[in-house]
Amino acid sequence: MSEQPGPVTEPAPAPELMETLRPLVARVARHPAEELSADTRFETIGRWGSLAAMRLLATVEQTYGVQLDLRAYMRFATVGELAREIGRLSTGPAPTSAQAPAPTG
Incomplete structure (x- = not known):
C-alpha cells in the first residue's frame, strides 16, 4: 500500500516583501497595518472591494x-x-518601506 501525499503547502512569503506590502495594503484599505498578516483574507478587510483592489494593483x-x-x-x-x-514575478529586490510610494487615490 502506498502513502497518499499530504496537502501541498505554499512557502511563506519573503519577510522583507511582507514588510513592504503590508503597509501598502493597509493604506489602500484604510486599515491598521498591525492587524494584517500573510493569512489575512482580503474579504475580511473592512470595506475591501473592487475599487480598493484596483488601487492596490496600481500601487503594486x-x-x-x-x-x-x-x-x-x-x-x-x-x-x-x-x-x-x-x-515570483518581481525582477528586482523588494523596496524598503521608505522607498515604497504612497498609493494614489
Whole structure:
C-alpha cells in the first residue's frame, strides 16, 4: 500500500516583501497595518472591494514593477498569496518601506 501525499503547502512569503506590502495594503484599505498578516483574507478587510483592489494593483505595479490585472488578482484570497505572486514575478529586490510610494487615490 502506498502513502497518499499530504496537502501541498505554499512557502511563506519573503519577510522583507511582507514588510513592504503590508503597509501598502493597509493604506489602500484604510486599515491598521498591525492587524494584517500573510493569512489575512482580503474579504475580511473592512470595506475591501473592487475599487480598493484596483488601487492596490496600481500601487503594486508602481512599487514592485509587477503588473497584475483584476482577474489575476482575484485568484489571491490572502495578503500572503499576493506577496508570493509578487515575489515570483518581481525582477528586482523588494523596496524598503521608505522607498515604497504612497498609493494614489
